[in-house]
Amino acid sequence: MNSRLLFIAAVAVALLTAACTEDPHELVIPVTGITLNSPPTTLLVGETLSLEAAVEPAEATNKSVTWNSDDDQVATVNTEGVLTAVAPGVATITATSHDGKFTANCTVTVEVEVIPVTGITLNSPPTSLTVGATLTLDAAIAPADATNKTVVWSSDDEHVATVNSEGVLTAVAPGVATITATTDDGGFAASFSVTVSEPGIITMITQATGVGIAVWIKLSEAIVNFTIDWGDGKKSIIEESSYMPPWPDVAVDFRFEHNYSGASEHLITITGSNIELLSCGGNKLTTLDVSRCPELKTLYCWNNQLTNVNVSGNTELISLECMSNQLTALDVSNCIALESLGLSGNLLTVLDVSNCTALKSLSVSYCQLAALDVSKCTELEQLWCPGNQLKSLDVSHNTELRLLPCDVNLFTAEALNDLFRSLPYISERNPYWDWDCPMAISIYGNPGTDDCDFSIAEKKGWCQRGIMPASLEVSVEPDLNFIKTQNSLQYMQPVSKNR
Secondary structure (H helix, E strand, O other): HHHHHHHHHHHHHHHHHHHHHHHOOOOOOOOOOOOOOOOOOEEOOOOOEEOOOEOOOOOOOOOOEEEOOOOOOOOOEEEOOOOEEEOOEEEEEEEOOOOOOOOEEEEEEEEEEOOOOOOEEEEEOOOOOEOOOOOEEEEEEEEEEOOOOOOOEEOOOOOEEEEEOOOEEOOOOOEEEEEEEEOOOOOOOOOEEEEEEEEEEEEEEEEOOOEEEEEEEEEOOOOOOOOOEOOOOOOOOOOOOOOOOOOOOOOEEEEEEEEEOOOOOEEEEEEEEEEEEOOOOOOOOOEEEOOOOOOOOOOEEOOOOOOEEEEEOOOOOOEEOOOOOOOOOOOOOOOOOOOEEEEOOOOOOOOOOOOOOOEEEEEOOOOOOOOOOOOOOOOOOOEOOOOOOOOOOOOOOOOOOOOEOOOOOOOHHHHHHHHHHHOOOOOOOOOOOOOOOOEEEOOOOOOOOOOOHHHHHHHOOOOOOOOOOOOOOOOOOOOOOOOOOOHHHHHHOOOOOOO
């Protein structure tokens, strides 16, 4: 009983002591509300701003606030109320009082800085396509960091060519169409005209039997329905090859091979878009027609049995190499872009290059030409004409000429002197001959070689190369059993055929 009374007394004393020590003037003022002072409505990505929350009443005892964002992917807010715009979108920022859990919020819209478009250009638009070809166009917006890069594509004649929203151009039918790209921002436009033609067709006849033939082709980017009909009921469709050609300066993109088992003549037909290069050498071809392939720029058809090559429609042809064939004539009058023409080892008696004013290299070695007029070829740098029947040659209009082999012709001494007088004066070094020879000419094997006055050419800076000996004595070599002469056997007169 006494213990119980003692416990009650102790509690009473503690309560009285606490009441006596408490400050009767200190009062707790509760929070009644919260507001945000001038909350932002729009920020740009990357911008920051310090938010301020006003607790009511101003003299409230506990003014602590908690901040949060309903979408941290758009905007974040830290414990100090610093708002950071992260990405485009809308986020709600909320401030919550610790006392009473009163809230206030604001909506912030985050945007990216708008960089206006100032222009548009088209990167390498095509000027010509063949029916069925497709090509993805490339439009460049300026500036590169413009906000709205949307482009609207259109064609003024969809019967000729169409273009979709992705800029994919499709050639529909022969004609001319204007393709336009217009920016969504600012309405800037860029246009180009494209000419659509029928697919190129190349035909050739081969006598190859029981052996394989090969064709190399280079095409532009637009490739559609490219086939080769080999003339024996079989066809090939184009496919990319890793084959690299044996000549280093030509990049051939595609290679075809075919074998013939029957011993008969075959007509090969190549149909395709934008054929830029054709190499068909060594295939025993007798006829070649590339006139319906107007975009062809390079043609290699050497070492065949060609008696006819049709290039009448090839105004863009730059290089034609057709050596070692059986051509008696070749019409290059429409090949106005031709820069290199190689016809050595044919049976040509006449060649007209008057329209080939861009020609820089002409090779007609060992043909049967009795005359050659190169007066209109003012850009000519190399003229190879040995082994013909030329009696005269005037190069006075060829001021860029650096190399002139004209051995084994019918030049008399005076004809050679006239040729020397027509040579240009040039002091540049010739990269095709010795370093100390600016310009080189070779004249051996002509009737007037020994009696001409070569000092006329030397005074103009020309030097002579390829001197052929007047005689060759081999009878003192008892062990000699083989002699090889290159392209000159018909001009040698043995003292004794038996020896």
